[in-house]
Amino acid sequence: MGWLRYLARIPTNKSIGMTRVFDEDMSAGFGTRAIHAGQRPEPLAGAIMTPVYLTSTYVQEGLGQNKGYEYARGKNPTREAFERNIAALENGRHGFAFSSGMGCLDSIMKLFRAGDHVVCGENVYGGTFRLFDKLLQHMGFSFSYVDTRDPQRVADAMTPATRLLLVETPSNPLMRVTDIAAMAEIAHRNNATLVVDNTFASPYFQRPLELGADIVYHSTTKYLNGHSDMIGGCAAVRDDDLAARLQFIHNAAGAVAGPFDAWLALRGTKTLHLRMRQHDANGREIAKWLVEQVGHENVMYIGLPTHPQHELVKRQMSGFGGMISVELGTKERAAYVLGRVRIFALAESLGGVESLISQPAGMTHASVPPERRAAMGLSDGLVRLSGGVEDVGDLLADLEQAFEGIPGSGKRSAPKTRERDTIGSGAP
Numbered sequence: 001m002g003w004l005r006y007l008a009r010i011p012t013n014k015s016i017g018m019t020r021v022f023d024e025d026m027s028a029g030f031g032t033r034a035i036h037a038g039q040r041p042e043p044l045a046g047a048i049m050t051p052v053y054l055t056s057t058y059v060q061e062g063l064g065q066n067k068g069y070e071y072a073r074g075k076n077p078t079r080e081a082f083e084r085n086i087a088a089l090e091n092g093r094h095g096f097a098f099s100s101g102m103g104c105l106d107s108i109m110k111l112f113r114a115g116d117h118v119v120c121g122e123n124v125y126g127g128t129f130r131l132f133d134k135l136l137q138h139m140g141f142s143f144s145y146v147d148t149r150d151p152q153r154v155a156d157a158m159t160p161a162t163r164l165l166l167v168e169t170p171s172n173p174l175m176r177v178t179d180i181a182a183m184a185e186i187a188h189r190n191n192a193t194l195v196v197d198n199t200f201a202s203p204y205f206q207r208p209l210e211l212g213a214d215i216v217y218h219s220t221t222k223y224l225n226g227h228s229d230m231i232g233g234c235a236a237v238r239d240d241d242l243a244a245r246l247q248f249i250h251n252a253a254g255a256v257a258g259p260f261d262a263w264l265a266l267r268g269t270k271t272l273h274l275r276m277r278q279h280d281a282n283g284r285e286i287a288k289w290l291v292e293q294v295g296h297e298n299v300m301y302i303g304l305p306t307h308p309q310h311e312l313v314k315r316q317m318s319g320f321g322g323m324i325s326v327e328l329g330t331k332e333r334a335a336y337v338l339g340r341v342r343i344f345a346l347a348e349s350l351g352g353v354e355s356l357i358s359q360p361a362g363m364t365h366a367s368v369p370p371e372r373r374a375a376m377g378l379s380d381g382l383v384r385l386s387g388g389v390e391d392v393g394d395l396l397a398d399l400e401q402a403f404e405g406i407p408g409s410g411k412r413s414a415p416k417t418r419e420r421d422t423i424g425s426g427a428p
């Protein structure tokens with residue numbers, strides 16, 4: 001690809017061999033891919049589940065003679081099965097499993113060099129901002145943070161030195177949506193790579209590679225694994241040359257997923273389609289209930305027709321999921337609810353089968369300076385809910401008792417302190 005010419009700076013390593021999807025997996029539907037893609041019965045006993053290959057190295061038959069596996073940082077059969085699986089789910093060709101979402105992004109950043117400029121969405125996970133602001137900025141990268149809801153602002157931020165456009169959509173925690181196809185057009189017109197963090201949507205609801213993104217990545221920790229029992233990251237790409245460079249980095253920098261974590265994630269993706277449908281059903285009900293309490297202008301849920309970008313959501317996604325943020329106006333009101341929930345657990349993270357609740361300003365986004373948080377509308381009164389797959393009646397009853405007697409309000413009276421959305425079609 002023309003715009004990826006600068007990648008020639010990164011070597012490739014042909015001896016390891018690329019993790020590539022099995023072509024025959026790609027004709028199956030999403031649920032079938034989720035359960036089977038990348039996996040074949042194990043040849044020794046026919047075990048239907050991919051074994052956990054707990055090994056650091058592989059015995060070689062002679063010098064230069066091996067079964068395609070030399071050392072487990074480079075390749076591990078359990079990890080490969082997960083990598084093929086996630087590549088198939090994202091409708092890509094090559095997958096890479098990392099030790100965490102941040103390890104994945106850090107490795108992606110090694111495609112670039114000191115002097116390169118990055119255009120990044122202003123509302124991204126706090127750890128993404130921290131990696132850029134506290135580490136990579138001091139290694140010669142420069143960053144512009146832009147409201148990527150507006151393609152014109154993104155186009156205006158591109159410079160001749162821009163090599164990367166990074167967006168997270170829907171965004172954490174403000175549930176803002178970016179037009180991925182428009183971003184691909186802007187990035188490629190400017191010889192830059194488009195990288196999309198697809199953690200909030202999961203490939204069940206959104207597949208950025210189909211919309212023109214070059215790299216899609218995830219915190220596997222979240223919906224893909226879905227059971228809150230591991231930390232991991234993964235990326236998928238279509239372009240063989242880009243994959244070869246990423247593979248070199250994967251092995252050379254070494255932030256690879258361990259075999260047991262890869263196995264847990266692989267077990268998780270088998271139910272991704274089922275879980276996402278339930279997250280979506282519960283998310284809609286919870287959002288509806290929250291709207292009744294605090295008004296739609298204080299509920300950030302992409303499934304609400306009043307979400308300012310609901311039309312774009314319907315165009316590029318096939319569902320809405322379980323992530324909801326709600327503006328309660330003050331930290332005290334947020335703390336009141338967070339202190340009273342019983343089923344929702346007060347915790348960082350999201351995307352597990354269990355419901356979680358958090359205050360992003362003091363938790364996931366504490367590393368974003370307060371002025372920056374205020375400028376983008378992320379207040380101390382914002383509460384983020386990750387709706388799980390429990391019985392929704394129990395979740396609503398839990399919220400009902402947690403909101404009861406919330407200071408300073410009757411129903412529908414949460415203070416409206418959030419900076420209002422400035423673009424979008426029609427929401428008041």
Ligand SMILES: Cc1ncc(COP(=O)(O)O)c(C=O)c1O
Nearest residue numbers: 100101102125172199219221232
């Ligand atoms: C949207 C998003 N991207 C990336 C990450 C980082 O992933 P990890 O915690 O697996 O390193 C997170 C973590 O919360 C996230 O929410």
